[in-house]
Amino acid sequence: MTPGKTVNFPPEPSADLALFLDFDGTLIEIAEAPDLVRVPPELPSLLRRVQTVLDGAIAIVTGRGLINVQALLGPVDLTIAAEHGAAIRYAGQSATPQSTSHEPAWPVAWKPQLAKFAQARPGVEIEPKSGGVSIHYRRAPSEADAARDLAASLAEESGGAFVVLPAKMAYELRRPQVDKGVAVRQLMETPPFKGRKPVFIGDDVTDEDGFRAAEALGGYALQVDRHFKGQPACVRAWLADFCAMEKGDVE
Numbered sequence: 001m002t003p004g005k006t007v008n009f010p011p012e013p014s015a016d017l018a019l020f021l022d023f024d025g026t027l028i029e030i031a032e033a034p035d036l037v038r039v040p041p042e043l044p045s046l047l048r049r050v051q052t053v054l055d056g057a058i059a060i061v062t063g064r065g066l067i068n069v070q071a072l073l074g075p076v077d078l079t080i081a082a083e084h085g086a087a088i089r090y091a092g093q094s095a096t097p098q099s100t101s102h103e104p105a106w107p108v109a110w111k112p113q114l115a116k117f118a119q120a121r122p123g124v125e126i127e128p129k130s131g132g133v134s135i136h137y138r139r140a141p142s143e144a145d146a147a148r149d150l151a152a153s154l155a156e157e158s159g160g161a162f163v164v165l166p167a168k169m170a171y172e173l174r175r176p177q178v179d180k181g182v183a184v185r186q187l188m189e190t191p192p193f194k195g196r197k198p199v200f201i202g203d204d205v206t207d208e209d210g211f212r213a214a215e216a217l218g219g220y221a222l223q224v225d226r227h228f229k230g231q232p233a234c235v236r237a238w239l240a241d242f243c244a245m246e247k248g249d250v251e
């Protein structure tokens, strides 16, 4: 496959694509806190319809925990690469991730440190996940430097077992072996993704590995700011165009 090229606009919906979709800031609008997001009621069925059109070649690739994103999306049966790819659950398989790599989870000793940090800083929120943790400061922007310093010191303390990933008004600690590019490459090795042209859509620094992987595999990297006017609603509108290819609509 030839390497992908940078495009100025989203490609026309096509049945030979494989879609890799970031969640926060891409499929849904950013909110003040992780638990305050609103999932548009039509999103789960939209994703299911696109999944049918693409014969299953659609995946959510998110920094969120698997259970968290599944709870937000409801009973739609999608492939989800959660925690930046640390936990991948394939559509049609059990709710338990088929590959949860890089166990054990993050050090228990961090818990009191993180709790104390957040307690002393109203608005700071700790989001524990199974293989990592996020320190959010969106509601306490003046604590950005303190959050960064804490994340850096925990990463250093871990002796390389964890790295800091800057995110939107948050710092995440995750395993260095895990990133969205690794997840895209893993998914692209098997059906229904294999042989298709990958399209990665994202809005954040945490998506850059996914962008690079999609382009290296001959596909497209689409940024919400650049290609979708910074609006998840425009991403959803582009996805809705895939529905014109549903069985019965094809000439």
Ligand SMILES: O=P(O)(O)OC[C@H]1O[C@H](O[C@H]2O[C@H](CO)[C@@H](O)[C@H](O)[C@H]2O)[C@H](O)[C@@H](O)[C@@H]1O
Binding pocket: 022, 023, 024, 025, 026, 029, 030, 031, 032, 033, 034, 035, 037, 061, 062, 063, 064, 065, 127, 134, 136, 138, 167, 168, 169, 170, 172, 204, 206
């Ligand atoms: O990879 P993503 O699906 O984009 O997930 C990245 C992180 O998204 C969430 O945090 C971000 O969105 C929150 C809700 O809009 C916002 O309040 C926060 O400031 C953002 O950083 C999520 O909570 C994290 O677990 C994800 O890693």
